Amino acid sequence: MDATSATQATSATPGKRRPLPPLTKGAHSSRLGNIAVIATFGGLLFGYDTGVINGALDSMESSLALTPATEGIMTSSLLVGAALGAFFIGRISDAIGRKPTIQVLAVIFFFAAVAAVIAPTWEFLTVARIVLGVAVGGASVTVPVFLAEVAPTEKRGGLVTRNELMIVTGQLSAFTINAIIGSVWAGHDNVWRYMLIVAVLPAIALFIGMFRVPESPRWLLARGREAEALTVLKQIRSDDRAIAELDEVRDLADEEAATKQGKLADFFKESWLRKLLFIGIGLGIAQQLTGINSIMYYGTEVLQDSGFSQQAALIANVGSGIIAVVAVVVGLRFINRFGRRTFLIFGFIGTTVFHLLIGLSSVLLPAGTPRAVMVLIFVICFVAVMQGTIGPVVWLMLSEIFPLHLRGAGMGLAVLCLWLTNFAVTLGFPIVVDALSISTTFFIFAALNVAALIFVVTTVPETNGRSLEQLEDDFSTGAIYTIKPRRR
Template sequence: MAAHQQHPSTPPGGVGTDTRRDDGGGLTGAVVVVALVSAISGLLYGYDTGIISGALLQITDEFGIGTGWEQVIAASILAGAVVGALVCSRLGERRGRRGTLLVVAVVFVVGALAASLAPDPVTLSLSRLVLGFAVGGATQTAPVYVAELAPTRYRGRLVLCFQIAIGVGIVIATLIGASRSIDWRVAVGAASVPAALMLALMLRLPESPRWLVGAGQVERARESLARVRPSGTDVSGELDDIGTLVRAESEASTRGWRGLREAWVRPALVVGCGLAVFTQLSGIEMIVYYSPTILTDNGFSDSAALRVSVALGLTYLITQLIGLAVIDRVGRRRLTLLTLPGAALSLIVLGTFFVTGNDGQEQVPYIVATLIAFMAFTAGGIQLMGWLTGSEIYPLATRAAGAAAQSASLWSTNLLITLTLLSTIETIGTGQTFWLYALFNIAGFVFLYRRMPELTGRSLEQIEGQLAQGRFRPADFARAR
């Protein structure tokens, strides 16, 4: 959930507006490579988190482990992601986006190879912890890097390559898991190949011109821009605009992590982090990580459970694409509030199958259909919001810190769920656990209905203006139209 920082805005006191002009540049080979790097990092995120779903069936047999270790192995990547998101947020500001992504690519390679060679569950968990650092760092840095190098007219589409690639990574992971012919060590280690490609591509790319201007390296920023714009393009105007925005950010009275504690910024932080928490409490990670384990524990064959996992991965990708296509027409708030009840109802129905004992072979098609319905409602709704709001809900000078806090909230909740889910199922039952997550969806609906304003169609200046005036409730935005 990285801060895309596309359109800086006006903090209280009148510091700076977004004067960034359309640079007029077309897509160059260098910009396509930048987007490809972002897509690879997104694919690695989806693949490395999704591959454990099918691999756990083999890992459990090989190591002879139980529920506790399964949870630790699945969750270790998430603990690393929390650290990676926070560390790489600061690293990206101090050492640059390119330097940070080079580190992330190396860690991806090392983590994947170490996990594939792990001789025991302890080493495997530690290796996935390292891998998680790269996952968290990629989500924090890659979209920022693309946004700061892409031509204005293509920026949104290129940044979304990261979002789409996550779904592609999950689908690939579920397909490999379902094949059952690929050893889990090969499947896990295969992630080192795209990671090595990402590293090789990063070595050929320039640093973010926006970061270079902020570091006082204006001539290097000019060279960086010239490398990603069509030959002969005069980048002076774009460079001047970047300089204006960087000065506005440096002069803002509310800045960085300390700025998030300001009373007028706090409503955005509450909404952003609350939304991040509920994207995970929706139960989607429960399904992505553990659906084969849950289904096989309840009488499904391994092959049937893995085929269901593939269907869920495809549903995730397709509904994400549909959601991205309609979100600007339907609205962020409206799309979230329309889909959350469907997700809650799906989990209630799903839980009822298991609680009432209607989970035999005759009911398998209905259980699978309900799982797919849940995935569609969740992936095409609230899951989109967790990754979008970090780039638009916070004031300019706190945007990077706010996005990092939101990302850490998301990963921490994901970690808690993954560490406790199987134990919760053993304690209260499968159906009751689905009902519990249905309640979380209902709570999310109530929270977002009361607190999340409709941000669609609002400029970042308008959003920040509402914050500065202390008018950040949904009704305030409705009246301001």
């Protein structure tokens, strides 16, 4: 039976994949919006804790006697923890639930931030940042999955990518607070401690707020807790829609009952699962090879190297944060209209172009204000393209492409590879710049982005317009590549 016939047969089976009632507005839709706001405080913490180092390094160098080597180790240490958190916490959330996992992460965020603030040495700070990274990596896996599982199909793209909006908002907050604190307490050796302590506030808000958030209905149903799943769905859908969605998820859960809790080894039992894992890992690596975090972590230093003073670089860096937020907001408006794959292709074309322009500006323009201004313009354009397309789309696709019983394990491995790539880029960026120059570094990024574009064009399918259950059907039969999304 070919892919088309298989899909039609599945759709025609009684009780399978019936069209869902249309979405309606009401108290349930407001409730869903509130749940998304609370859960995405995990994304806000993700953004602040990764972005705060940008601007704090100068103060840390004098306060902790950092050398270039120890600076690189301390900066990238968070990413080691993030890789571990992404790999293990995804599977923990499969076992104990999305809600308690996020609450535990909030506790880790709080205590790790406090430990970082009181760090007496760079070694202590490095350990604190590794622990903080565990929470960052765990949030990067668990929050998008939770949002995907509570979202209706029609709203999933916008709801899940709100987490990316909160990530860049957290980074903007870090850049802005760094600029303010750096101006008020300029020259103070311990000013970086004031920058870091701010992160405890959203951690407290996340922990308290999650008490008002229900568990994922899809996770509940996968554990046989059908009555609880229906209760949750009725809180965030109209009654008829809730019952219909429960039937759809039950169909899938019945098919997977024999598998119980999925393991990573299950991905290697079937060719379509292996391909899914390859796509997920490839997307995670490709997102980080854009070089976005060379700007988010070292943006102030890049601008200083281009000709800005330290104070001017701190202020100019806020511009990148503002553009990132605006770009994500714009992307949210169009992500469902144009599709995930289209956004990725456009994004990698754009990042390639702006990497080339940054490199050429550094080569062709003489040192001074004109070069600094042009580099700033192209950096901002690069950030706008990346954060408006590739950034949110990759997180969205990772949260939706894996089967329900393997979602935590699959996303955990994909995001592990994402964070390891982030670590490699973060650790290597200052070394490559010192050895080969800023222009050569960005030419290398351009070549890597061309490779990522080829990967997307040849491998990544469109997932827009399909429910999570339809996606699983269509990936398993191959219809994801041959049949357009079915209308609800």
